Amino acid sequence: MEIILGKTAGFCTGITLALDKTNKELDKSDKVECLGDLLHNDQVLEKLKNKGLVVINDIKEAKQKVIIRAHGVKKDVYDYAKENGIELVDCTCPKVLRVHNLAEELSKKGYYVVLFGERKHAEVLGTFSFCKQGEIIENLDELKQRIDYLNKQEKVAVITQTTYNLQKFSEIEKYLKENLTTENEVYNSICNATENRQKETEEIAKQVDYMIIIGGKKSSNTNKLYEISKKYCKKAIKIETVQELYNEDLKNINKIGVMAGASTPKESIDEVIKYLKERD
Numbered sequence: 118m119e120i121i122l123g124k125t126a127g128f129c130t131g132i133t134l135a136l137d138k139t140n141k142e143l144d145k146s147d148k149v150e151c152l153g154d155l156l157h158n159d160q161v162l163e164k165l166k167n168k169g170l171v172v173i174n175d176i177k178e179a180k181q182k183v184i185i186r187a188h189g190v191k192k193d194v195y196d197y198a199k200e201n202g203i204e205l206v207d208c209t210c211p212k213v214l215r216v217h218n219l220a221e222e223l224s225k226k227g228y229y230v231v232l233f234g235e236r237k238h239a240e241v242l243g244t245f246s247f248c249k250q251g252e253i254i255e256n257l258d259e260l261k262q263r264i265d266y267l268n269k270q271e272k273v274a275v276i277t278q279t280t281y282n283l284q285k286f287s288e289i290e291k292y293l294k295e296n297l298t299t300e301n302e303v304y305n306s307i308c309n310a311t312e313n314r315q316k317e318t319e320e321i322a323k324q325v326d327y328m329i330i331i332g333g334k335k336s337s338n339t340n341k342l343y344e345i346s347k348k349y350c351k352k353a354i355k356i357e358t359v360q361e362l363y364n365e366d367l368k369n370i371n372k373i374g375v376m377a378g379a380s381t382p383k384e385s386i387d388e389v390i391k392y393l394k395e396r397d
């Protein structure tokens with residue numbers, strides 16, 4: 118059995134930075150609060166909780182110092198912390214911060230900002246809070262329903278969630294070129310780590326009989342890798358831990374592809390590779 122492991126599998130720079138900063142805080146203190154789960158991986162999160170990380174769900178629950186995770190937060194969290202003397206350890210990924218700044222800048226210039234992404238995702242809610250006027254659109258179907266309204270706006274700017282599906286955004290860009298008639302600016306703000314990982318997933322999925330995506334159940338970028346795999350490979354599975362492979366029928370599989378989301382630690386990837394080699 119041949120195994121192809123994606124070169125881009127595992128932690129991205131944003132998650133690595135957030136973990137480094139959090140571990141440094143945990144070395145200094147035996148209890149550190151974090152607003153929301155630091156990352157979407159239960160195994161890593163559990164280890165951090167054992168070291169003293171306490172997850173709070175509202176900034177109003179904060180006692181003193183609070184970690185802001187890589188996804189970023191809404192603008193009012195910064196305002197509340199400032200007004201109430203709460204120290205923030207800001208681990209927002211620099212690439213997410215860039216999108217926040219872009220949203221704010223475009224909004225100030227009077228653009229009606231359309232943000233493509235998952236309406237309930239923390240990153241999307243954070244970015245959208247920097248827009249004075251605009252809306253969140255999830256996909257091309259929704260865009261088609263909103264296009265007449267958008268064309269009534271004086272000027273429209275389009276941005277994306279950093280983990281948006283690259284191929285779906287290409288279809289959106291094409292549709293906008295043909296149908297958005299008002300003054301507009303379109304920005305692909307998908308981060309390069311996401312872009313490269315999605316491209317590599319597609320390449321691998323096209324050449325294997327079976328595709329394994331490793332990542333947290335709540336991880337948005339992992340779910341997109343799974344969507345891509347299902348499109349290009351006849352058999353694809355999304356797992357969080359190696360145990361989920363134990364009952365999989367791998368008979369007649371000659372070539373397996375392995376990819377992992379941005380919050381998946383190296384240990385989880387290594388365990389899967391070791392298991393596949395042993396089962397061969």
Ligand code: SF4
Pocket residue numbers: 129130131132187188210211212213279280308309310311338379
């Ligand atoms: S996926 Fe991209 S934007 Fe998100 S944390 Fe990682 S590097 Fe940053």
